[in-house]
Structures are given as structure tokens and as C-alpha cells.
Amino acid sequence: MFNPKTIRSDFPIFTHNPLGERLVYLDSAATSQKPQVVLDAILQYYQTTNANVHRGVHQLSDKSTQTWDDSRATIANFFDAKTDELIITRNTTEAINGVAYGWGEHNLSEGDVIVATLMEHHANIVCWQELARRTGARLEFVTLAKDGRLNQKSLRENLSLPKVKLLALTHVSNTLGTLNPIAEIIAEARALQPNIRVLIDAAQSAPHIPVSFTKLDADFLVFSGHKMLGPMGIGGVFVRSTLLQSNQMRPWLFGGGMIAAVTTTATTFTDEVSERFTAGTPDVASAVGLATACKYLSKLHMQDVGQRDLELVLYALEKLGEVPEIEIIGPQDFASSEVDRVGSVAFIYKGMHAHDVAQVLDSVGVAVRSGHHCTMPLHQQFGWAASVRASFNVYNTKQDVDALVAGLNKVRQVFNR
Template sequence: MHGQEYSLPNPSLQAREGAKGIDWAAVRADFPLLRREVHGKPLVYLDSANTGQKPACVIEATDDFYRRHNANVSRAVHALGSEATEAYEGARGKLARFLGVRGDDLVLCSGTTFALNLVAYSWALPRLQAGDAILLTRMEHHANIVPWQLVAQRTGATIKVAELLPDGSLDLDGLYAAMTPEVKLLGIAHVSNVLGTVNPVATICREARRRGIVSVVDGSQAAPHMPVDIAAIGCDFYAVTGHKMCGPTGTGALWARREHLEAMPPFLGGGEMIKEVRFDGTVFNDPPHKFEAGTPNIAGFVGLGAGVDYLSALGMEAIAARERALLAHATEELLKIDGLRLYGRAKDKAAVISFAIDGTHSHDLATLLDLEGVAVRSGQHCAHPLLQWLGVGTTCRASLAFYNTHEEVDAFVAALRKVKRLLA
């Protein structure tokens, strides 16, 4: 998978120029952290697949909640309690509209990891048994592997793995062939956090549904970067993480079909998730509140609501076009560097670039890039099985977002060339 073998994306003119009418320099100025320096150099932040940066409106909304409205939700009739509840439920509504779903089918939680564990323990654990199988893909993040392994250990179910094609795209023929009668659940990433591969989840979920297989989609790397219409995808469950989509950490959501939410038992017990508690039994609240025990991250969700407003105002189509242009620019320049290998050559991919330089450990490379002010991720990216398939121990990963610039791409490539000379 050397650079010379890479098929350069061929974006449209609109993608190269960005969406008309958006001042991307002004957009970048909305992000306070991007103005800082690191080691005396201007920060070039290329780790948005790890966590996204926050616009000032998100920071201010979170701060304003604590300064003016701080109270618990759904437990008080006083003004602050009403304001907090309205803000929290308002954030649920914003996120639901952003994803094209109903708010009462959206469980607010700490992020995709919690969401997938909720499905694992509340849907899968009571239903799976020996002889059943869970189908996963080679490109899954650990959050979409480990919970299913834990469930399999407790139920006697087995794990099946759908493999990839050499370009890093999913082998769809192999995936469909693996959808045998014993498979009860499919776990699949909408977008790979290592390869950037965008999976055709609507087609895949339709095929799973035809075979009676419940589909669980990890949308962590999709929701911040492209339009997501869960209803059109047709899955059974879809999980998102707020901190990757301009929101605070500790926020996210699980969407589920209503029939699943009605049938699933609570994952956690406590306050808020009940209608009535007696020592001889408890009547649980209606979904989604049945799954939201305890005091939630209210301020965080107020911030996430502001983040969703921000993304919606820009438009996800415009964001996707901007990122395609940045990806094309970065790929074109990286291909000119001798000895650099790119991983992930799928035709449809997000702005995630995993790479390595022959004879150089990724941690050394990332450390020296950091001294140049360039922040990239190094390691196995919570995807050990995928790295094993690639035949490498670790890689570096540069992940771009709409707030990055073409000048930053050039700075990254220049820093990479400098570091490569130092390591030669």
C-alpha cells in the first residue's frame, strides 16, 4: 500500500473551492484554541478524529448554563429547574433533527462507547444464546468489538469477521455471504477511524434487515463530517459521540427503533428512569428516559446543542465539500514524499489519512511533528485487529476538519519533510 499505488480522489470544482458563500477564515476564527502556539510554533491541529475542537459558541453556552441556569433536570418546579430541563430537552430535539429522527427515540448518554454497551447489555445479552453469531467488520473500533466479545462470552454466541479489500474498502460480497442464519446482530462503522473508508451503510443495513439481522451502526466518525439521515440508513441502532462534533466531552446519543426501546430492559437503575418505586417492584419510565438514570451531563448537552446549531448553520454538505478539498490537497502533497506509505485507498473516504515512513516509528514521527507545532495521532487508534491486517504495529494519523486550512496542509507537509530529513 505504498503511496504510488494510491488512487487520488478527484473532487469536483465545488469541493476544491469549498461551498460558495462561506468565509472559512472567519469560521476558523470561531475556534479559540486554534489560535495558540505549541513549542513556539503555530498550532496545526490534525487530530479531529480523536476529538474535535470547540467553537466559542459552545464554550459560551456551557459557561452560561453554569453561570445563569444551573439546576438539575426534571426534579424541580422552580425557575432554574424549569430552565435546565428546557435546555436539556432542547438539546435532545436539536440533535434528533440533525440526525433525522424523533427525539423520543434518542437516548442521551456519554458517547458511542456507552451507547454500544447499552445495546450489548440491554438488547443482545438477554436475547443471544449458544449457536448465535455476531458479525463485525475488520475495520471496527474497539468500542464496537469488545462489548460484543463480553456478551459472546456470557451467552455462548460467537464472533464472525467480515474482511476488507486491498484498498481498505469493505468486501461487500464477503459481508453478505457471512450473513448466515445464525447471525443475529451486525456491528459496523459508518466511517473507519483509521482508513477513512465510508461504508454504504444504507445498502448494508437493508441487506441485514432482509435476513432478519439487527444492525448497529457506529456513527462517531460520520456525524461530524457529512450529512447523516438515520431514517434513510434504515438501521436498528445508531450511535454518535458529541465531543467529535464540536460538543463537550461526555456527551453522545443512541438512536434505536421504538420497538427495541420498548422491549429492552433498563441498563442502569436509579433516579429519573422510573415512574414509581416500591420495595415490591418498580414501574420504569418511558423510553428514552428509561435509559437515562441519574443526573445527566446537562451543561455538556447544552453545549452540544450549540455545537449542533453551529454545524447546521454551516451545512453538512458544505462541511463535507470543504473536507474533501483538504483531503485531496493533503493526499496530493503526501504522495510526493519518498518512502511514505498511505493506508486506506477506498474510493469513498473521509478526511482521515493514516501513514507511515519506512524505517521510522510512528511515535518518533509524531513526537518530532509536535515539536514543529503539528498535532497528529500515533499508535493503533483503538483498532488493533485492523492494524494487524495492515501488517503494521502502529501508524500516524492526520485527520482534518472543516476548520483546517490549505495553509495548514502545506505546513504539515513541510514539517513532515523536515522531520524525515532529521530521521534519515
């Protein structure tokens, strides 16, 4: 049973930070807080198991290797994927770079088209701009409708262009909260371009709703551990097995640990995915931490986590909708059974800069994010200089939303508006 009060007590930040229990943390889209079990697992790894993996015959190295392999299996299982489809990276950004270097460089050429959308995080734009510059490919953007959803006509038009090789799309927008109907979009993309590859950015969906790499039928799916209760410094990309087996996706980092044999003139790489794409010493402790976070979330049941998130999002939309000075951005009108919004509510405070709003909120213990949230093209399309974003995770409550609304009343008093 989902009990926010007990859940909150699992997170030491709410007693150990300078504000103590008064902290209202509404910045989980930037990074989530970590439960004690995750911190304990990391400490325990270093206290009991620490040794380098794969290269040792001694017992501790063996145990560490087993821990690394088990952690990878748990993480893959959380995403309903095969362990051999998982490449561990530091975060989503590194994972997208990995796809650009490991797949894009070998499969794109002059005149090919990459389709992204105007709601992408910079990580899912800049990597493709750079890849386009290196290969001569072109990057095109799907525009957005006024309600913060994808413009379906623009999506179809872009996917119908000649030589579209890749669709790079976020599952959930980190600014608008829009939940894209990716299963339908992937099906449409494949109908229009049978050879297209699809990359799904699950950085903002994985913390909140069940994500199945297998069911989605994507070619690449990227995520960050630190947004889903895990430690910073670990994330990954799931890659369709056939792309790995056929060598269409190749290693992009080279060195020890990923080789079969090395001479002074040539190297062959191991076929074992967990090693082939892990050059150098991996961050085993963070893998343990992320695996523990996956188990923690699974115990809460991702369906229930999603339901709870939905309740908070709807409550925030209702309460923030009563504040006259603000304009909420992103989807707000929903068909009765279908709320396509996840994890956050962002808004524009009319006539005031987002940073000023965030600063006053901070003075009353409410931590929100202000700025462009690494989505400058999105802000440009709508003519916004910046926005304020309140984002949630399992430890947030309706009282946190109430505190945000009370904080906005303080903003009004401070600036006399």
C-alpha cells in the same frame, strides 16, 4: 458560504494554546476543537439555568428541564431522528455498551452470531466480545480488501451464516477513512437476514457528512459529541422506536429519575424515553453544548462541510502522495463522482516508528496521532505495527496539509533518510 478563515477564528484554541496561531491541529478524529459558542453556551447554562431536572417544581428546575428537553430535540433533529429515539450517553463507547446490555443481553443466546468488521474501532469489537462471552453468542469478522474497503465476498458470507442477529458496522473508518456504503449494506443484510439488527457507528461520519437515522433504516446509531465540535462527556444512541416500544431495548442503568414507582420489593420504569434511559442526574450543560455544536454545524450546512472535507482529503492524498517515504493507507482510487473517503489520511512512514514521526511533527507544531488508533485487528490484518493519522475538521485548511508535508521533510532531515 464556507470560509475556513472565519471558521478558524471561531475556535479559541488557535489563539489560546501555547503555540498560538502556529498550531496545526490534525487530530480531530480523536477529538475536535470547540467553537466559542459552545463554550459560551455551557458557561451560560451554569450562570443562568443550573438546577436539577425533572424533580423540582421551582422555576429554575423547570427552566433546566426545558433546556434539557430542547437540547435533546436539537440533537435528534441534527441526526434526522425523533427525539424519543435518542438515548443520551457519555460517548460512543458507552452507547455501544448500552446496546450490548440493554438489547443484546435480552435478545441473544447460545449459537447466535454477531457480525462486525476488521475496520471497527475497539469500542465496536470489545463490547461484542464481552456480550458473546456472557450469552454464548459468536463474533465473526468481515475481512478487508487491500484497498481498505470491505471485502464484499466476506461480507456476504458472514451475513449468510445461520443465526446472524446483529451487524455492527462503522460508517467511516477512523484509521482508513473508508466511507462504507451503509445504505446498500443494510439493504443487503436485511435481504439475507430478515430479522437482523444493524448498529451503525457514526462517530467518524457525523462530524463530516449529513447523517439521517431515519433514511438509513438502522436499528441503532451511535455517536460522540466531542468529535463533532461538542464537549467531552456526551454522546448517544438512536434506537428504532419499535425496539423501545416493544421493550426489546431495555434500560441498562438503574436508579432515580427513570422510575414510575418503587417499593421495597419491585420497581416499574417510566415509559418516557428521555427519563427511562436517564438514571441519575444527566449532564445538562454538555447536552446544551452539543446542541449548540449541532446548530453551529447546521448553519455551515452539512453538505458544505462534507464538500470541504472532501477537498481537504483529496488535497492531502495528492500532497502526501508526493512524499516518497510514506505509504498512504485506505482508499485512494475513486470512481470520478464517488470519493468514499472521509475525514482523515493515515500513512506508514517506511522504516520508522509512527511515534518517532509524530514526535518530530510535534516539534514543528503539527499535532497528529500515531499508534493503532484503537484498531489493532485492522493493523494486524495488514501487518502494520502502527500508523500516523492526520485528521481534519471544519477549521483545517490546505496550509495545514502543507505544514504536515513540510514537517515530513523535517522528519527526513532529522533521521537522515
